[in-house]
Amino acid sequence: MTDAAALTTVMRTLADPTRRAVFERVANAGEITVVELTRGSGVTQGAISQHLKTLKLAGLVAERPEGRRVYYRAQPEGLAPLVDWMSHYGEFWRERFADLRDLLKDIDP
Template sequence: MTEAAPNPITTVMRALADPTRRAVFERVFESKEISVAELTRGSGVTQGAISQHLKSLKQAGLVAERAEGRNVYYRASPEGLEPLVTWMDHYGVFWRERFQNLRDLLKEIDP
């Protein structure tokens, strides 16, 4: 009961604040699905560390997993970024700063 659960924004921010963990998220995002072993390769840290980071990311709602045999495949859950989007939205930076891009984007998607 002493554990006050931090709000989603804090959880997401904290999850992404660490460079190593953020790099893990990025790699997961880039690949449709990726195993822990694969993530460990070239990460510079041990498999245990990767598992810990994945746990944080999962708790933050940023990744999801699928177990298959002895492998566990992770994929990104971009919806997990929603708290961050909402927070920033509240501070109104997006639309104002990037306005010229909007038209192009719209044209591109629905010409």
């Protein structure tokens, strides 16, 4: 399984629904600025900036300055701890359901 601290960081970061929505918009955009993220979001530019800072610290987004603008893009490898954790438990539950299926077959008259 994966490093517990990294997993906790990613899960806590994505637990906030607004931050998760910001991450999804960044991931879907390829590259996007704070101004573009703020438009139509119902969230202030300062709040968007704070969410981006948290996402960056968690390794989920990267920034690229260009003149006065800063472009943000998703860092898919930042999701690796979460993917590893889900893979581990996906395997765990598949095995349990297979055991349950076998048990039910054995008791079926």
